[in-house]
Amino acid sequence: MSLFKPTIALRKVTDITPEILRMLGTDAILLDVDNTLAPPDSKIPYEGVQEWIDSTKACGIHIVICSNNYRKRIKPFSDSVGLDCVAMSLKPFPFGFNRAKRKLREKPQSVLVVGDQIYTDVLGANLAGMKSILLLPRSEEHGWTIWLRRKMEKNKRKKIKLYGEDEK
Ligand SMILES: [Mg+2]
Known part of the structure; x- marks a missing residue:
């Protein structure tokens, strides 16, 4: 499997x-921040993101924010949405x-990486033996x-179809 291909x-x-x-x-989910949960450097999450975090946690899924951005950007954001975080994560390493x-004590196979970039989020997940969901950049x-x-x-990206939209 290509190292640049997300699971979905x-x-x-x-x-x-x-x-x-x-x-x-x-x-468990390792979540990117910029362009995934909020516009780059914005304190305000995209619409519905807080509700999604709360309902996903309520399903028993552990979520940790994992971003390449600085701690001074990531920690206050993570606190405001109620999540633990790892800043400066140096993805895809x-x-x-x-x-x-x-922090999670999970096996890599049950950890899902979610983010908007192939060369950091998806490549990093594949190198770590984790699954991944690639999102479209929004801002x-x-x-x-x-x-x-x-x-x-x-x-x-041209070769990657959106899940559930194959028939288009
Ligand atoms: Mg991002």
């Missing part, structure tokens, strides 16, 4: 249902995922590193 792809985080989590055998996994981004990663993703 969806439009947005709130499209992740308890049925999908059951299908993937998920006990395994350090942050391993730190989060130790405009700035900076040359993200511009480059989006350019590199472009052809790979």
